[in-house]
Amino acid sequence: MIDRRAMLKAGLGAAGILAIPAVFAQPGTSRTRIVFLGTKGGPRVGIGASNPANLVVVNDTPYLIDCGMGVSRQLVAAGVPIPSVKYIFISHHHSDHNLEYGNVVYNAWAAGLSTPIHSFGPKGIEAMTRTFWELNKFDVETRIADEGRPDPRPLLIAKDIDADGVVLKTSDVTVTAFRTPHPPITDNFAYKFETPDGTIVFSSDTAYNPKLAEFAKGADVLVHECLYVPAVDRLVLKTKNGATLKKHLMDSHTSTEDVGRIAASAGVKTLVLSHFVPGDDPTVTDDDWTRDVKKNYSGRVILAKDLMELKLPV
Template identity: 55%
Template sequence: MFSASRNLTLDRRGLLLGGLTATAGAAVACAGQPLFAQATAPRAMPAKGARLVLLGTKGGPRVGGTRSNPANALIVDGNAYVIDTGMGVTAQYVKAGLNLADIRAIFISHMHSDHELEFGNLVYNMWAAGALRRPVEAYGPVGIEAMAADFWRLNRMDIATRMADEGRADPATLLRAHDLKSGRGQVMSADGVTVTAFTTPHPPLDNLAYRFDTPYGSVVYSGDTAYNPALADFARGVDVLVHEVLYVPGVDRLVKLANGTPAFRNHLIESHTTAEQVGQIAARAGVRKLVLSHFVPGDMDWITDAMWRDEVAKHYKGEIVVGRDLMEIPLG
């Protein structure tokens, strides 16, 4: 797909290989492994079973504080399904001890940067680590196909050079992006996992909630959504509902600190679901466990877990989990 100039002042292959010790170089050659491997060795994981990993639980694009930007992973029988790819998703995924080579599919809820900014980077990082060994499917709102094509175009010089110097396959052939034009219905069914999408309002955009039905139970990710009772029907009876959450006093403090306008405050509240409303959704859906994530605001440490939980518990009497980065939740 790409071409690379071979008239380099400094031979990159020599530079890269020259930095390896004789032992490391021999190990790479003997094992037939990629030049660049995943920096942190993944943990040994059971071949069967399912669990959720909350990679990033902060709402919004700001970076910093104790929470990373939105990203999640559902691991089912050794296959990983990544839901949203906010800033830092690859680092969080590796920090969780997960194997990049296990990623089977990526799901994007909507086209706000805190949910899709590292979509291309995640796939590229898999490729650079030698972990992109089979095609990865990617699903999202209309625009994800163009976003994938634009990413390869943006990085064409780097990719071409690595393909030529390191003998790598064209990564564009290993990512299959799919625009979900209807925004509702079954998305995929493979390896015992069926994924269904459901459109919810997140003004000025629409958002895709995803339901995963697995041999070990079911999970719904709300994505970003205004209060929407219909989402409760979509999540009816699931084992785990992962829902975004907004704390109104925290938003009021945020608006004041940012010298924001009443319109800014109204936009935040009208685009998200308050903690009390999340409790109403979970109660109506009859879910077994509610996991709070995508906290708005997500970088105000004075908002305690009890504050989030107490608002939700006004309506929902089941198990409430206040999510934290890298938290793992067994399914089944």
């Protein structure tokens, strides 16, 4: 078990980067793993894959990346106590990435949260945090008085990201944000996690962006979103706003063939496909997702599935 009290000593360094002491796992245990909590792209909720969310765990400290609908339940299903989450990173303010942001913190509080959670995201995350607590003011203050719970509002410490660069540095992990286009959204960040066991990059939702390959250069694992064009064509045929939706999807996501180009250019050791667009077409096979990727990338390719774990080093 780790000593969570050590996390209370958090403070901001001279450069404005959050610097927090490391908490170490027992010798001989696997230090770094990725848990794919939700792998379906888009805001629709179905009975299949859950909406976007990922987890990096280093020395038993969980770092949550995005908070799509269902993330609280997925954490529980993965055997990760919700109050153990100490850091949240939001890539952008599409609802499938931030809809359960406040609620996952509330659910941590309901399960006994008593230590801080630091959250990072594009401009607006600080305002969203204040608004969430205002929305739930009656419930929170009632439970503080009626149930003797600590006030959760000071425990969620949000920070807007307004530029590329390091946003968090501990003795174990350095997290760097990188702006990548997701039209029409410009405040959209990929994240790089440099850990003792290797480097992990999460692409965020992104249009094809060769500069992302530079950001991910030499990474051990690149988790990249993907779009399968034939399935998009089928999707828009049964959608009232089909033409508009197709333009958005094609302009703001990366085709499987282009994902292969990014992975090859970056020279990553392992490519993980996730945030599947569309993510709920049962006729799309695993081979469909990987076929065009392999035209350009000859390395290891993994298709993420909900609750799949990947341990580093891979």
